[in-house]
Amino acid sequence: MRVVKRALLVGLFVLLYALHQDVWLWRSARPLVFGFLPPGLAWHAAYTIVVAGALWLLSTLAWPHALEREAEQVPLRHPEDEA
Amino acid sequence: MIPTTIVLLYLCVVLYIGIFAFRRAHAGEAEDFFLAGRSLGPAVFLLSLFGTHMTAFAILGSSGHAFGNGIVTYGLMASSSALVVPLGLFLVGTRIWAVGKRYGFITPVQIFRDRWETSHVGTVIFVVQAALLVPYIIIGVKGGGATLAAVSGGAVPYWLGGAIVALVVMSYVFFGGMRGTAWVNTLQTSMFLLFGAVAILVVSRGVGGFSAGMEALLADPSTAPLLTRERVSPLYFLSYTLIPLSSIAFPHIAIFCLTARHMRQFKRTVVLYPLCLLVLWLPCVLLGVMAHRFADDPRIADKLQARAELAQGGASLEPEARADLQRRAQADDVMLVMLERTAPVWLVGLLGAGIMAAVMASDSQILALSTMFTEDVFAHYGGKERFGEAVQVATGRAFVVALTLVAYAIAVAVPASIFDLAVQYAFSGFAALAPLMFAAFFWKGSTKWGALAATLWVGLATLGIAVFQSLVPAPVGPPVVVWRAFELDLVARTAGGTSILGLLPVVPMVLGSCLLLWLFSALTPKPSEATIARYFPGNQ
Numbered sequence: 001m002r003v004v005k006r007a008l009l010v011g012l013f014v015l016l017y018a019l020h021q022d023v024w025l026w027r028s029a030r031p032l033v034f035g036f037l038p039p040g041l042a043w044h045a046a047y048t049i050v051v052a053g054a055l056w057l058l059s060t061l062a063w064p065h066a067l068e069r070e071a072e073q074v075p076l077r078h079p080e081d082e083a
Numbered sequence: 084m085i086p087t088t089i090v091l092l093y094l095c096v097v098l099y100i101g102i103f104a105f106r107r108a109h110a111g112e113a114e115d116f117f118l119a120g121r122s123l124g125p126a127v128f129l130l131s132l133f134g135t136h137m138t139a140f141a142i143l144g145s146s147g148h149a150f151g152n153g154i155v156t157y158g159l160m161a162s163s164s165a166l167v168v169p170l171g172l173f174l175v176g177t178r179i180w181a182v183g184k185r186y187g188f189i190t191p192v193q194i195f196r197d198r199w200e201t202s203h204v205g206t207v208i209f210v211v212q213a214a215l216l217v218p219y220i221i222i223g224v225k226g227g228g229a230t231l232a233a234v235s236g237g238a239v240p241y242w243l244g245g246a247i248v249a250l251v252v253m254s255y256v257f258f259g260g261m262r263g264t265a266w267v268n269t270l271q272t273s274m275f276l277l278f279g280a281v282a283i284l285v286v287s288r289g290v291g292g293f294s295a296g297m298e299a300l301l302a303d304p305s306t307a308p309l310l311t312r313e314r315v316s317p318l319y320f321l322s323y324t325l326i327p328l329s330s331i332a333f334p335h336i337a338i339f340c341l342t343a344r345h346m347r348q349f350k351r352t353v354v355l356y357p358l359c360l361l362v363l364w365l366p367c368v369l370l371g372v373m374a375h376r377f378a379d380d381p382r383i384a385d386k387l388q389a390r391a392e393l394a395q396g397g398a399s400l401e402p403e404a405r406a407d408l409q410r411r412a413q414a415d416d417v418m419l420v421m422l423e424r425t426a427p428v429w430l431v432g433l434l435g436a437g438i439m440a441a442v443m444a445s446d447s448q449i450l451a452l453s454t455m456f457t458e459d460v461f462a463h464y465g466g467k468e469r470f471g472e473a474v475q476v477a478t479g480r481a482f483v484v485a486l487t488l489v490a491y492a493i494a495v496a497v498p499a500s501i502f503d504l505a506v507q508y509a510f511s512g513f514a515a516l517a518p519l520m521f522a523a524f525f526w527k528g529s530t531k532w533g534a535l536a537a538t539l540w541v542g543l544a545t546l547g548i549a550v551f552q553s554l555v556p557a558p559v560g561p562p563v564v565v566w567r568a569f570e571l572d573l574v575a576r577t578a579g580g581t582s583i584l585g586l587l588p589v590v591p592m593v594l595g596s597c598l599l600l601w602l603f604s605a606l607t608p609k610p611s612e613a614t615i616a617r618y619f620p621g622n623q
């Protein structure tokens with residue numbers, strides 16, 4: 001299951017990387033999305049939002065908990081400080 | 084004078100923050116001065132990390148690039164970064180934080196030295212990192228001078244504006260160290276994120292709405308191509324996606340990863356990073372394109388005229404004439420021009436302060452270079468043992484002063500174009516150093532000899548491209564093929580730089596770095612089992 005989850009996540013980001021290369025919109029100037037965004041720009045704006053969602057998924061499903069647990073056990077020199 | 088006054092007031096606020104941070108500091112402690120005691124909270128961590136990554140290019144350069152190249156700017160630089168940068172922070176940044184917390188590392192070179200059980204290879208990496216970082220610092224000082232000169236309408240001359248910015252940055256870094264830098268960056272990021280939203284509303288009103296503006300651009304054959312990417316090859320666009328790899332290899336970003344109080348802060352940072360990029364870059368790119376609607380402004384008209392003359396004149400232009408046209412065609416100030424036309428004067432001042440915030444990103448780089456020198460050279464070669472930690476911190480502060488003064492002197496004396504090119508090399512150079520980071524944390528088989536080979540390759544390749552571009556002048560029109568073989572255009576000189584098989588140099592640089600890292604690692608002894616176990620714990 002862990003292997004499958006990892007493979008799906010890797011596949012998701014490979015797909016996202018491929019979708020960045022939106023050759024089908026290369027020469028398109030219409031239709032203007034929301035009346036002012038050229039399709040090439042609208043695609044990449046939406047892409048940015050989708051990437052944020054994918055990163056949320058990644059940080060939820062593949063967070064290195066063991067790494068965090070070990071490092072958090074080391075105390076700070078001045079734990080009373082927070083900048 | 085109102086915009087200038089507001090910008091100067093902003094600089095005073097920034098200075099106060101830095102000095103206030105000094106009062107909070109634990110004097111004489113290196114970890115406190117260089118890493119804010121690893122105590123940055125979630126909001127400060129996200130905003131200061133983002134602010135550290137963004138430079139003058141994020142506002143001035145992006146709109147200027149969009150003015151000349153159109154909407155491609157966003158896909159080229161922003162959406163690719165939205166994917167690659169947070170991914171690097173998630174995969175590598177968290178691991179940098181974890182080993183830093185466990186073993187007390189303060190710089191990336193300390194991590195490399197420990198990971199690959201080496202001393203002098205780390206010094207080589209330090210030298211290459213420092214050489215690539217210095218142009219950034221100079222560009223930051225130049226940007227500050229140029230912005231103050233533009234906002235004041237020339238009342239504050241360039242040399243004085245640069246001196247003011249250099250002095251302010253030097254002061255709050257000197258007094259506040261990482262804590263001061265992080266707080267200032269938090270303020271700056273908040274300002275320039277707000278700037279994008281405000282600027283787009285104000286300018287949109289000034290052009291009668293973006294819909295009407297876009298329709299007008301589409302109707303004009305000279306501006307319609309700006310709304311597509313027909314002037315850029317898909318191969319160039321693809322190769323540019325490797326540039327954001329540089330982020331995790333930038334020393335100031337890697338060092339920032341060490342400042343988080345808790346590892347879970349990376350979660351929010353990673354998710355919000357793309358959205359911060361969207362909020363900043365989308366308005367700037369739109370506004371850069373929309374600047375063509377201000378062609379009645381003499382400054383915009385002059386830029387358009389210069390571009391037209393460059394396109395017509397081509398290779399027949401004399402070098403001086405070409406250089407003059409290129410200077411006139413520079414579009415980094417289009418944002419300010421539009422704001423002066425459409426915004427009330429007090430808002431121009433606030434927006435000018437927002438631009439100044441982005442321009443002053445050199446604070447993190449100055450501090451990073453100071454941290455690197457103090458830890459990777461001074462302390463590593465016995466300075467800390469001999470003179471103590473307080474002297475180490477004092478050395479770091481002295482380095483901040485010396486570096487800023489030297490950067491200012493160079494920034495005033497030497498033309499900007501040189502450093503614009505140097506920053507281009509720095510992006511490619513650091514991107515090609517990124518494989519070292521990934522190898523350190525994800526490949527047990529990597530060795531110091533692989534790291535050395537990759538680092539030397541990066542240094543030589545960067546130098547080689549710089550020499551090539553200085554010997555072969557940039558063409559005004561299509562690329563000039565310099566080396567053709569096997570019916571392929573192997574190396575060409577383009578208007579913007581160099582292309583290798585139609586790709587940006589960053590592609591062969593990164594591939595070469597990976598290949599050499601793999602090859603030399605495969606042929607040389609691995610680090611000890613104890614070291615491997617520290618970086619690859621069994622239950623990870």
